[in-house]
Amino acid sequence: MKILTIGNGSREHSIVESLAISNIEPVIFNIGSLINPGILELCEKSGGKVVRSDPNDPKKVVEIAESISPDFAIIGPEEPQFHGVPDALLDAGIATVGATANCSMIERSKAWMRRLMFKYKIVGRLRFKSFTSVEEAIAYINAYAESIVLKPARQSGGKGVRVISDLQEYLKKEKRAVKEKHAKYLIEKHMKPYSDIDDKILIEEKVSGTEYTLQCFSDGHSVIPTPLVQDNKPAFDGDLGPETGGMGCCSYRDTLPFITKEEVDDSLKIIKQSVDAIQKETDEKYKGIIAGQMMLTSLWGPTLIEFYSRFGDPEGVNVLPIMKTDFVEVCEAIISEKLNKIKIEFEDQATVVKAIAPRGYPDYRDLAKGHPISVDLKLLEKYGVRPYYGSIDVVNGSWITGGSRSIELFAKRDTIEEANEATERCIPAAKLLDGHQLFHRSDIGSKERLLVEADKANLAREIYLYRKEHNLIGRKVDWIPLRGKIEYKG
Template identity: 30%
Template sequence: MKVLVVGQGGREHALAWKLSQSPSVSKVYCAPGNAGTAADAVNIDISSDDIPRLVQFAQAEQIGLTVVGPEAPLTAGIVDAFRAAGLTVFGPSKAAAQLEGSKSFSKELMKRATVPTAQFAVFNSADEAESYINDREETPLVVKADGLAAGKGVVVCAKKEEAIDALNRIMRETEFGDAGRRVVIEERLDGLEVSILAIVDGNTIIPLETSQDHKPAYDDDKGPNTGGMGAYSPTPLVSPELMDQIITQILVPTVDTMKKSGCAFSGILYAGLMITNQGPKVLEYNVRFGDPEAQPVLMRLKTDLAEILLAGAQGQLSKLPPLEWDDRPAVCVVMASEGYPGDYEKGRVIRGLDAAAELADTKVFHAGTSLQGEEVVTNGGRVLGVTALGNTVADAKLKAYQAVKRIRWDGAWCRHDISDKAR
């Protein structure tokens, strides 16, 4: 079977790498891919948002399974287009992808499903939103752009002035473009965040191993939010009992309510949760593998990923045996470009990748890279996801940072405390 992975980030490299290990897979294509997928798969020069050309390519190459990595093509309806062409594709429909594409849709659905989440209000008018903020008591708030903003459209605010400043940036200064035409304002939840990924086929839900992302740019969770500066799996925050609670109170009612709403969910359901004193509450839903959570989770997966995703795409998850996992934890450290999550330069030559690849139980997943002749150069803000397995979380962290030390380019940086929350 030939497989097509759509996207060009670290998540897509992890998917292509894992899918290529399947005995049932003869060839993996990645569109458009990056310098890392060029080594583990075959890159195709088609943008992830060029849906007609992707459909044509899949038909011409008789692709047996297409796996869509990023959220933008999913919310644009790539799955609907592939299904209409008679192609097998793993991911949610355009209607179901609203769960990530519109935070107001997601929050309203949680409300209908009685899924625990923060109290919220939705506004189409900046003036009305500002009045709402001013009329409230001085409590911490979170201001969110309604649409897709590459993980950066969420501003956590301690004071009213900060919330109004965030509102101005999102709605009046249109920092995030059309994504900020509507905002969701909600109470800030206190606790520790965890990422729950589950494979869903409309009816059956198979949770994957737990992980924890690190969104703020700098050590000790300081600085602006990013797309994610690292992750580890599993997280000790989620006990088996808590996982049962998450499944019954969050995942099951969400999937059931989606089905009752006429947009049955198939694909990856990603629940970003805050573990509060009142129990787990949903911060947001995504409709694809997390990035960088996919990297440590897929490093630990022993079951054939192609079989899992094909069963998910065909509505056959109930026939799968239990998934098998490597008991060892995995840690992923994101190496970023100077200036990220703000402006940064591209085209800086990356050295030391071969030296890092020599380390056992370590894989360097490429995110923002490209090939310039024979050289690998930076092509994004988050450049690499250096991932390692270890006998303990501390051991995995040590191995990951040993690999990080072997890699260099002008302006490279990373957080130094990824996975410390596991202690």
Template identity: 30%
Template sequence: MGTKVLLVGSGGREDAVARCLVRSGASLYSAIKNRNPSIISLSKEHIVCEETDFKRIQRFAVEKGVELAFIGPDPVLETELVERLVSSGIAVASPDRKAARIETSKEFMRDLMTRYSIPGNIPSIVFRSVTELKGFLKKSGKEYAIKPIGLTGGKGVKVMGDQVGTMEEAVDYASSIIGRDGRVLLEERVTGEEFSLQVFTDGTHVKPMPVVQDFKRAYENDAGPNTGGMGSISGADGLPFIRKSSVEKALNITSMIIDALKKEGSPFRGVLYGQFMDTENGPVVIEINSRFADPESMNVLSLMKSSIYDIFYEIANGNLHMNVEFEKKATVLKYIVPRGYGTKPETGVLTIERKSMPHNLRLYYAAVSGTLERVEMSTSRSLAMVGIADTIPQASDIVEENLHIINGNYYVRHDIGSGEMMERKASRTLV
């Protein structure tokens, strides 16, 4: 029997982590919000509860003799769970609340980068007054990304000239955030190709994962409202349209942020991921997050060769010296979502022909309940299909060729990772 490991979270990201943990020999104990059939099937025991119910989760972990814990969803990192687990003698491979501020407060993140002269920062300003906000926007003549300070689930940011069409709309949206949260963050708009760089870290040592790009817009050709993410791609040797020098600089920025947190007395232990944009002037930081990305984590975890239990154990003990290895393959993930997702999602039932799945396809269960062959959709993302191949278009084709195993009323973005998309991106690649 392997070491008892607590996993908190019930989405596709956590399903991927659960599979890696069990494959590493761990005995899984999970705290889940929805009855994710894959996580349940992998768990020795589980509880169904609000994932922010830290007192109940702590009791469950102590009662079951859990020795190591990993937390998936970002809202949980705003609770006392990590500190309570540590106080109960349980090792944790996730950041505490002070370290997690790098995600839970965008104001803190920008201020930290400024104070430690970390490159890749974007000029930004926080407003607490609607009057001052209006005067600033009308006078500046620039376009901005309008962001709540705290967590948004990937859906709270609106960019002028993109999701926000007019100055009046920008003022109205920013004012609504001030009315709700008391303040709003404006960041100068930057353009380029976005990419996600995830790392494992014990607060000192940094082990990077393959670079990934995700697609948040609901509809084909990156149109429609922002979502939590409709899919993501990774290449066998990086992303062909992202400069390798920019990825190297992004890793240096990530390491500098981790070092700054350590100097602040808030060492970061866990998974940290940066969302970057490759601009003409090099990579800039769009945001920093204190956990695995969703969906990008499923791309990299589908390729993981190392033991994730060993990685988590070394993170929790501040001794991450091991090599972390991944297969040299391309991946394409496409999310199966309810029709109307991003606006007015329609719930329903999906059936899955699991016996028809080829070896180069992974299927992860997200915000669903039911069995491995029949799931009830919620209003969020349902299933993630990941194709694995030598090239991104080939991996995309694997997903497309196997969509027939999912039956029901759903929507998927077919264009993600397609040959046409990759040709279009290649034409815009910076030199």
């Protein structure tokens, strides 16, 4: 059996690994813009190879795919989906795991996603407004927007999101200035390269609470969950620093220590309803991975922040290595629409994944780029910690950093704290050979951090359960002078 994988990050490294350990012993191929050393090793060992090409170019991908003629393809990242790579592969007769261009609208256009949730009255939806011009956006900001999230309307590598709570009247001026500057930046600069959606920016109501990701397999009929994972977006320890793609995650069996079984079920319900809605809207089957990045809020309980039309990175690296079911079998079940016929099981373990990045990531990528990197595999082996390579390019046999997270370390243990300790011991294994520094977050998976998250969850839970009991969930009532009572029903 031959399998083609698309994408070259840590997430794809773990996808390739899960395929490689299959009893079917497939020959694995990969297309990526960088040659990922981990993927390279696994592909070559399986008898396949890695091709350097643009994974977002459907024509090039199909060309390479046709020369390989794989049994099926699996798409790692979101951009190839947005560019129609799965559609092109399907057209060429190649079965594909990964949302089509239309289905991946759930991630590509945040405005489309929000409208969908309102149209189908899916719970956990946030109020929003979308804008195409700077003037309209700024007028709205000045008139109404208080605590808000400013987002580019299109998924753009997780970048450009700004969260601004604006509760203090005395700091309004400064906050308004930043909101305006950011809205202007998003429309005039950030969204410039993207012409594939109409909306430019989204202004959403800001909610707070603990965040978690629920990643699921979908075959167009069934939606099957994987263990709940918590990602950490701020770059530095203590939730400080700019937003990144994710600095590390933890999971604990099928949930997290601070999320209840009912909340997991409610979250899954949101994702299932959304998949149904996507299929109704697009008239296409959703065959691949869908993930809900959720927040436990006092407004709704489980609340949808964003959708991923693929595994999260790093979140995918938490769940794939502990999946007991053969991944090839899972992919085949997605393709043949028979997910309900197989049982997908996971090890009863806690996992921690930590990303290590060169100094300069995420905002000064030129600084982070171009450093030779080495990894002490013996140290990793000693603690049973596995490396998943990310933004590393194999150039003439040397490993050179790209601008993003270089490597993700994975550990599984009985508890999150133990898994955290194992990854922490292995941090020194990665080194840049030219003296430039690497950084990671030491607090992810620590006891203190988990307590903070548990406290946030409890605070939100106490309120949303009360609101639920009193039929207030999702409701917001306001009174405006000369206009009277106004009720937002979401």
